[in-house]
């Protein structure tokens with residue numbers, strides 16, 4: 001039954017870019033963490049917006065489900081098909097070939113890129129024009145601007161520059177019926193009604209396929225200072241951030257908390273045997289500050305602020321990134337924690353956010369609840385503390401297999417941690433989105449009015465429920481209490 005569809009899709013994108021064989025299909029239908037695996041009749045790789053539009057129009061006519069895919073690095077199962085629509089044909093539309101940087105404008109501080117440009121390539125293009133595109137996440141070599149927009153990605157510079165939603169001026173989007181909306185405006189002020197682009201940002205491919213974007217650029221800092229700090233507790237880390245804000249203001253770009261088990265895990269993974277701190281530190285913070293002043297002046301200010309923090313007891317020990325190699329090592333230790341966990345297997349990943357002042361209470365309460373299940377669980381806790389965002393990812397005891405850990409504790413840990421986050425008015429997904437992993441939990445954390453309004457928007461744009469069905473929104477019947 002699907003053969004005529006494949007034939008027509010092949011006509012649109014060419015045989016080399018309509019994949020139906022193995023092992024290619026499995027690569028695109030399995031998510032990054034290999035937790036979700038679906039089925040598709042083809043993977044289609046258009047080269048232009050017009051091809052995306054033709055593919056979408058054909059799928060709309062024939063009621064074929066479409067899963068947009070960027071770099072497939074997202075962590076909630078949103079980028080691969082699921083069996084949400086049993087019996088319905090489904091294709092993956094990979095944006096990989098829409099990979100051109102169209103223009104970089106250092107006067108207007110904006111650049112236009114296609115959706116399939118990787119984050120690393122976008123950052124390089126900005127750098128080549130003497131500007132900064134500040135989004136920075138560990139997957140930058142593979143993830144794509146379209147995926148970053150669709151997940152409203154965050155990362156390690158949100159404290160200073162905001163998340164993806166704040167870094168975009170305009171979008172081009174192919175709608176579920178194949179129409180193309182060209183909203184590639186590069187304006188910083190445009191109060192002409194609804195801000196349509198915001199619907200598609202963070203929508204995880206459920207409302208439209210983003211094909212291009214106008215991104216904001218920033219002046220490149222003249223100096224960057226990095227330090228890895230040992231601090232007594234989450235409380236002192238929060239105090240330290242407040243102290244540094246009064247001293248360095250908006251110049252702090254990153255403030256990343258790392259627990260001792262997280263550091264141990266990543267050092268083992270990287271085989272990093274170089275000495276770190278003289279004494280074991282229970283909690284560490286990676287701090288980065290930028291400046292547009294002269295390098296020597298900026299470093300002096302940074303060091304003076306840390307010295308004063310040390311004198312007031314907020315810092316137990318400090319390793320200063322005095323060379324590029326030092327700074328790179330500190331960043332590598334932070335950025336590889338996620339992959340160290342993936343490689344080790346058997347962690348429950350909870351990406352929560354809470355108001356900054358409530359971070360200590362959240363960590364203590366959630367830790368107590370997890371350790372009450374099994375005191376041998378390793379408390380891998382890290383993340384973008386400056387944004388109130390903690391990756392609270394308990395790891396299996398060394399004696400337990402990943403499967404046994406997941407079966408015994410997986411859902412209980414996630415539920416407990418989310419409950420603690422909600423008890424302090426937090427969010428159960430700070431930056432990783434909803435996908436399928438968190439979809440049904442929205443029923444517990446969002447009110448009926450909000451969920452019903454989201455479904456009204458979905459139905460207005462995608463009445464046949466073809467774009468990424470089964471993602472983000474809990475089942476229609478569960479939200480409305482009926483199937484109509």
Ligand SMILES: Cc1cc2nc3c(=O)[nH]c(=O)nc-3n(C[C@H](O)[C@H](O)[C@H](O)COP(=O)(O)OP(=O)(O)OC[C@H]3O[C@@H](n4cnc5c(N)ncnc54)[C@H](O)[C@@H]3O)c2cc1C
Pocket residue numbers: 032067068069070071072073074075078079080095115136137138139142143144145146147148149150151152153154155156203204205206208209210211338339431432468471
């Ligand atoms: C090592 C590692 C570190 C990470 N660190 C961070 C971090 O610090 N902060 C953070 O926020 N995330 C992080 N992530 C998660 C992930 O990299 C981000 O969510 C990223 O933005 C996903 O981009 P992608 O291109 O891989 O999207 P994909 O995984 O391909 O897709 C993500 C979602 O967007 C949709 N989508 C993709 N492209 C489009 C498009 N063009 N139009 C419409 N919908 C589309 C998909 O259908 C899916 O729902 C990390 C992941 C890894 C593996």
